Amino acid sequence: MQTYGTTQQIVQQDNTENPRMGPTELEGKKYPAKAHAKKAKDFFLSKRPGGETSAAFFLGGADLLLYPYCDQTAPFRQNRYFYYLTGCEIPGCFVSFDLESEKLTLFLPDIDYDDVMWSGLPLSIKDAKQKYDVDEVLYVSEIEKSLKAFGSKEIFTTDTDVFKSKSFSTLVKSGDQDFFYALDEARLTKDEFEIGLLKHAALITDNCHKAVMSALPIETNETHIHAEFMYHSVRQGAKNMAYDPICCAGPHCGTLHYVKNDSSTENQHSILIDAGAEWNCYAADVTRCFPISGEWTKEHLEIYNIVSKMQDEAMEGIKPGASWEDLHLLAHKVLIKEFIKLGIFVNGTEEEIFASKASAMFFPHGLGHLLGMDTHDVAGHANYSDPDPLLVYLRLRRPLEKGMVVTNEPGCYFSPFLIEAGLKDPSKAKYIDMDVVEKYWYIGGVRIEDDILVTSTGYENLTGITKDPKEISAIVKAGISRGKDYFHNIV
Template sequence: MATVDAILADQYPAKSHARRVAALLQAHHGDSAPGVIYLEAQKTRLIEDNDEAMPFRQRRFFYYLSGCSLPDSSLIYDINADKLTLFIPPTDPEDVIWSGLPLSADEALKLYDVDSVLATTEVNATLQSIGSRYGGSAVAFMIAGQVSIETKFQGFMDTNLSALKGVIEKTRVVKDAYEIALLKTANDISAKAHIAAIKASKTATNEREIEGAFIATCIAYGAREQSYHPIVACGANGATLHYGKNNSDLIDPVTKERKTNVLIDAGAEYRAYCSDITRVFPLGGKFTTETRQIYEIVLQMQMECITMLKGGIQWENVHAHAHRVAIKGLLALGILLGSENELFEKRISVAFFPHGLGHYLGMDTHDTGGDPNYGDKDSMFKYLRVRGRLPAGSVVTVEPGIYFCRFIIDPYTQSPDLGKHIDTNVLERYWSVGGVRIEDNIHITRDGYENLTTAPKTIEEVESLAL
């Protein structure tokens, strides 16, 4: 089997992606007419009231069929001719003064998996030529809201703005070997950054110092961008699922003692592909008894769910199993009261595990194709970002958690029916835990899975790093 470095030494497989999209597009569209796919890169935009460009993030649909990270570019895939043409901005002498020479057409042709590279000034002429060649019978497939007004489709029978986006979203779910290699690299860089963050916590006095250590390590290893803004939540802050302030002191202002633990949810983005990893570690080297107990339950939730994974597994069943493990663990601690089945049927565990087990991962952190149903009346499944069976080749996060958030739990304890299943006296000892979530990125294979995440997560590993 080829190594990650060997795979990534080749070109990003844009042409293969274009063919896959075209095949699914024609199968779904049911049209025998010749067609082209037309996509535009993200435009350069200036910061309001400023002459500097806004931070750039390439459009993922464009990148998937080009592998090109240049702004202001375009592509045309002539489906019948199997020809992929990339259009890049022409040289602007004014810009060269400040930014140097841009990528040339010859350099781009060597760098990207395309058949031809032209200047963006040639887009309309190329479209007109294709339209004429097919005698006005061709259809152009585009994405609504992502086509410049100056782009003209002269000689085309029709333009379709509705089909392409959904087809690319479905195609992106199943990753090829090159994409898996990119995801592995993003995970490996993130693992180094998580270790650096744990070590930084030994002397840190504020959450932002831990965040800084994570980001600095990612940049040092070649991942300048983050998949999302990191979550660095100490103590009770960990009960907020998407906590983003990252500015709390690690010393409790009341007790003057160092807080107990930190939840860090952070992942590097490498060449447009994301990682998404969550770890919890102690401040001071050792977990408190309560945090350790919850950590053991969450780790058991995750490990059992991961072992269930393989191509064709029903994701809802895996998610439900995580809840059953949580119920068993919280019963053993005395936090929950009653029978396992009754607690499951009454959805009591949702008070402590309110979110979905995971989501697809790829060029977006919450990647395409999950088909969520946020209108589901069942509280256990309402926030699942993935529904249905997982195909082999997909990549999914597995991120169970147990949280102690008063806003979520109080309605349960105050309910005459549900409150009898929660021992508030025992619960009192766990509020300071905040939240524990453990998240890995899993590649689904035909007969099992491959864990792409190498960041330490056993209690012994984490404590040894935090000492």
């Protein structure tokens, strides 16, 4: 088996011959729902004078929804707050947690006997108790009785959207900001079980990215790249994407969240794919760029190396207590320094150009974001009203902590929309040599993104697929040498 990359993680072509249907280190272990509930309790009580425990949590999971005027259901996505307190992906469930007794109760949907012939028997109370880390399992029909048994205790929920028509909706208090704070802060740092899920999502994603790089003979359209990634994800047991994949070629790579994914790659040079698999509600988020021919052009490699340097220098600063804002601004400073060398930035010092905010014309988004059950995970404290164009789109605005998982994803884009807007500001335009910029339009943009766990002493990169341009070139060329017939035969 040939491997690529410089990390200790082995990246295979895919897991199709012997699929690993889950991380082996988690076999026989339950998702730690009770520990999560207790963690949320501690954060909630930190906001309450005297630490009053006379309260309870109650959450409804997502339910199946029918498309309008149709008997077909929309794709199911479990409520992430509910999943955090249960580890349960069954539609139509509820959960309660008594802060005083720390009793965690899961409520399963009542059995619809008319549906059994179509869908089979649902999970039993006994099997659910064995599968999930809860103290008690009841049916939904017992919710009202259970909530009334809390007596005078306040019962907090996020919202009543999935059960507003139920009589027990009047027994709960929704929208409490302390409750949201508790859930978000609890989810901020990941435990070993969650890290295991994230690592497995990352491994699947590594294999998918390598498969895309390897199968260019049959990828003549952005849609083919999208399909190739999803095919290998499903083959490995990950049936859901963490987000809509971004698969773009040439100038389209300059659109940050390009999701059309339907244009021909003919006569284009560059590919950017930003895609991540999901495993048990936990996400991977990885971006790789490569040349369609396997040969980097001078301009493409120049920009790729700049983005790589931005990522490397930011990476070295990742550790508990580090300011994510400072690392983000460091990436801007690296870009400015390298752009001066290329002649894109002129007529000023690094400090003057940084003060002008001109680098936001080429690097408009944040360095990265929190990652967990949501691709853009909770508790980042973003400030989208910040007047500073270098910081306004930064989704993480708090010091790093051990157990956080973040994406490190600097980028550099040649977008007419961004650059033309920036040129209208003389304080920025005076630093830009458009004759040099013209040489880079065809690239569109470059982004390199890895998933990073903050450890006690620094960081661990969960992403194993290579980003070395020479190794990427070798993978692409090896795929091209196999030809179309090879890939059509194996799929």
